[in-house]
Amino acid sequence: xxxxxxxxxxxxxxxxxxxxxxxxxxxxxxxxxxxxxxxxxxxxxxxxxxxxxxxxxxxxxxxxxxxxxxxxxxxxxxxxxxxxxxxxxxxxxxxxxxxxxxxxxxxxxxxxxxxxxxxxxxxxxxxxxxxxxxxxxxxxxxxxxxxxxxxxxxxxxxxxxxxxxxxxxxxxxxxxxxxxxxxxxxxxxxxxxxxxxxxxxxxxxxxxxxxxxxxxxxxxxxxxxxxxxxxxxxxxxxxxxxxxxxxxxxxxxxxxxxxxxxxxxxxxxxxxxxxxxxxxxxxxxxxxxxxxxxxxxxxxxxxxxxxxxxxxxxxxxxxxxxxxx
Ligand code: SF4
Numbered sequence: 001x002x003x004x005x006x007x008x009x010x011x012x013x014x015x016x017x018x019x020x021x022x023x024x025x026x027x028x029x030x031x032x033x034x035x036x037x038x039x040x041x042x043x044x045x046x047x048x049x050x051x052x053x054x055x056x057x058x059x060x061x062x063x064x065x066x067x068x069x070x071x072x073x074x075x076x077x078x079x080x081x082x083x084x085x086x087x088x089x090x091x092x093x094x095x096x097x098x099x100x101x102x103x104x105x106x107x108x109x110x111x112x113x114x115x116x117x118x119x120x121x122x123x124x125x126x127x128x129x130x131x132x133x134x135x136x137x138x139x140x141x142x143x144x145x146x147x148x149x150x151x152x153x154x155x156x157x158x159x160x161x162x163x164x165x166x167x168x169x170x171x172x173x174x175x176x177x178x179x180x181x182x183x184x185x186x187x188x189x190x191x192x193x194x195x196x197x198x199x200x201x202x203x204x205x206x207x208x209x210x211x212x213x214x215x216x217x218x219x220x221x222x223x224x225x226x227x228x229x230x231x232x233x234x235x236x237x238x239x240x241x242x243x244x245x246x247x248x249x250x251x252x253x254x255x256x257x258x259x260x261x262x263x264x265x266x267x268x269x270x271x272x273x274x275x276x277x278x279x280x281x282x283x284x285x286x287x288x289x290x291x292x293x294x295x296x297x298x299x300x301x302x303x304x305x306x307x308x309x310x311x312x313x314x315x316x317x318x319x320x321x322x323x324x325x
Contacts, residue, residue: 010259017060020067026052028095029197031103031158035150037143037219040231042199043210047225050204055224061258072122072169076176077107086110094158099197105155109165117164119152128170134181137166143219149181153190156183 026033026049038044048055058066081087090107108115123131127145131137134149152164166179183190203209215221215231223229274281278292 007259010262014060014255014258017063017067021058021060021063023053023055023057028100028102029200031094031101031151031154032147034101034154034193034197034200035147036223037146038223039216039219040210040213040229042196042203043212043229044223044225045196045200046203046209047228049200050207050209051225051228054228056227059254068171069122072171073106073120076120076122076167076169080109088115094155096154096158099194100201101154101158101194101197103151103155103158105159108159114163115159115161117152117155117159117161118167119148119155119164120167120169121148122169122171125170125172128168128175128177131168132177132179134166134179134186137179141218143222149186150189150193152181153183153186154193156181157190157194 029045029049033048034045036044077087077090086109088108088110089105092105092107093102094105095102105117106120108117110116127142131140131145137145137149140146148166152166156162156164162183164181164183166181168177168179169175170177199210212229212231215233220226220229220231274288274290276290278290280290281288
């Protein structure tokens with residue numbers, strides 16, 4: 001009964017999240033997408049605008065991350081205000097008509113008479129620890145992370161501000177980190193984004209697409225336009241398998257991922273609780289038994305020989321380009 005209920009809750013929750021993701025026409029160069037580090041330059045943004053209806057939909061799990069990000073952003077703004085800071089112009093739409101650049105500024109903080117644009121990002125504990133500076137972000141292995149400073153730089157230009165603040169929040173423990181971003185220290189990069197917007201506009205006007213470049217796993221592998229872009233692969237082209245059963249099995253495997261993780265977490269927590277003392281306990285209809293047995297400790301010594309170990313992975317081309325955190 002409890003198991004059926006947990007499965008129902010998970011299934012309905014995923015379905016609800018799946019229903020929240022949508023695709024909308026992209027008519028402008030949105031600041032959050034313009035800074036996506038596509039190796040083919042303007043190609044990503046051009047495809048986003050020309051072929052928005054073909055972009056891959058976020059998975060329910062990715063939609064959960066997006067939703068969580070919005071909740072966290074609102075919570076940070078509320079906490080900053082309750083901490084006595086003056087938060088103004090929350091969720092202000094900004095536009096630079098000349099270059100058809102648009103965006104939504106999270107808020108500004110009023111500081112000594114100056115309005116400082118802020119951008120809030122909630123991150124996993126690992127990402128939060130690994131990205132402590134603008135340099136860390138610009139050098140990140142996550143493409144969406146590389147886009148964050150560029151997004152705020154565009155807002156600085158759009159609002160005539162010299163300094164902005166990237167505020168990152170650790171989703172696990174609630175800590176925040178404030179990272180200064182000075183427009184003039186990154187002016188060349190900021191201007192390159194404006195030139196990129198110009199290039200995108202020219203392609204849109206001429207109905208052309210910048211040429212593809214070779215596939216780069218770290219960024220193309222997470223790009224929502226991968227299916228449309230189909231960048232050439234460097235080495236041997238992959239085998240294309242036409243097998244609907246295989247496809248179904250892969251989809252089902254992915255849909256069970258969240259349940260598997262939950263099972264493993266619960267299993268570990270429960271076993272941890274009872275591993276210390278042998279004996280039998282009853283809880284409702286469950287019998288919990290701990291047997292303590294003595295085994296010989298084994299030590300493995302490297303022999304120097306090598307063997308081939310096959311590592312098979314399944315990865316969905318995953319649409320996390322607008323913020324996988
Ligand atoms: S698949 Fe790669 S090259 Fe193509 S648009 Fe995406 S990031 Fe750019």
